[in-house]
Amino acid sequence: MTAIATTSLPPMARRARRRSAALGLLAWVAGILFCLPVFWMLLTSLHSEPDAATNPPSLTASLTLDGYKKFFGAGGGADPAPALINSVTASVMSTLFVLVLALPAAYALSIRPVRKWTDAMFFFLSTKMLPVVAGLLPIYLFAKNAGMLDNVWLLVILYTSMNLPIAVWMLQSFLADIPVSVIEAAHMDGAGLPTVLVRIVAPLAGPGIAATSLICFIFSWNEMLFARVLTGVVAETAPVFLTSFVTSQGLFLAQLCAASVVVSLPVLVAGFAAQDKLVQGLSLGAVK
Template sequence: MTAPTQTRPAATGSGSKGTLLNRRKKAGRGEGDIAEKGGLVWTTVAWVATLLFFAPVAWMVLTSLHSEADAATNPPTLFSGLSLENYSALFDRGVGPYLINSAMASVVSTLLVLLLAIPAAYALSIRPVEKWTDVMFFFLSTKFLPAIAALLPIYLLVKRIGMLDNIWVLVILYTAMNLPIAVWMMQSFLAEVPKEILEAAEVDGAGVLRSIWSVVVPIVTPGIAATALICFIFSWNEFLFAVNLTATVSSTTPVFLVGFISSQGLFLAKLCAAATLVSLPVLIAGFAAQDKLVRGLSLGAVK
């Protein structure tokens, strides 16, 4: 008589494993569905926020294509009488010298800031001086003073040396204004440079200047681009010193924009056209350096 084979426990074990596997698959699919729905929600939120931020810019560009009569209507007429008349009127009014002055003051001051900030940040990060944190706080504390508080002494000094309505005064002021934040940013970027690379350069006989130019600068190029763009934007948009220290010869584009708000009224369409034209250099610079800008802003984020 043959003994009965006991196959039920084995079948039960494999069945429980299969059930557990199916449950895990269902749980994984459920988590994947939740993650997918969450990603869709955040994507929608990001698009809505982008459209909300872009709406005023689109409205400004659209208003610049209207006549003054259409721009002043309430509610405004959106798509009536679109033309480039306001832009041609800007050049007839002489916007060219203002753009040249702004470009000169912004570009030259940004270059001077980088030439001074990179060696200073090198000394504070890669070759730190004693109590370098106090030095960094001193740089940052210079931004605590409101610009309006320093306007009168600067005006009297500039008038005394006979340099009112001179573009080089703005270059010097913009350099001094942007240097602290540039040093602060570059210090965090240069702190990410591996010191082993600099030691290897020293073994090969590279001096300090050669190490900065040939080793440090190529590594922190994204950080330099981010710093340069921020300094350029601050200089391009500066209004307080430009309107008080310059008159006509060396005035910049922010001063030119104020000219459309006069006792005769607000020339809204021409003001929007001028604002659109003035915004283009910054947008072009940001678009050209967008890849380095994203890398640069995240380069010194985590120490």
């Protein structure tokens, strides 16, 4: 019956169905290719160091949790808790500061546009054109003279400034879809700007704010260059802590993969928890 129904379709519908099936198969292949390195990292983290170092790698090697035990300090290893706490502090605080600063800016550039707002948007974008490494030396000298080296709050300031342009651009596109009549009705009822932002704009742009927050959090969590150069022991972050498994004695691959899995978990959990908001926010305004 299925074959008869398929052959009874007009040629254009059959081509559309074949195209859809081909695109679906391509999406599955792309998804598997993207997930394969993560699966391989997880599998390697469950091997012993000799089994993880074999070439080619063995899929039938015995599984063990020694890599995770050593990562969490068993056997005299370094304690990862301070680095994880520093990463959480820098990522969460910088994301909160970005939202507090970006939401009023996006409101001014979309719902209540300022004069030459496109020039302001281009200025925000132009700040991302400078390579990060080009500003590393001036920032290092400033932090050294200010006595802020190896300070987690220096990372909070840097991550806030780095993610602010992206947040303004994203939130501006989200807030532009909010009906102006709703904002005007709130003003007529006597609501001030803080009330409008908190009680009107924020709930209506919730998916966009969630998507922006998640992206800023991921960028802050994964940042390594500034954290590597500007921190030492006190403000060391999780990505910097991962480099401690590459030593002069060799590469401890199983421990490194175990540490990478643990460090990746907060981003993965946040992504899965806000998956619907992320998709809804990133697609907001795509169809006018």
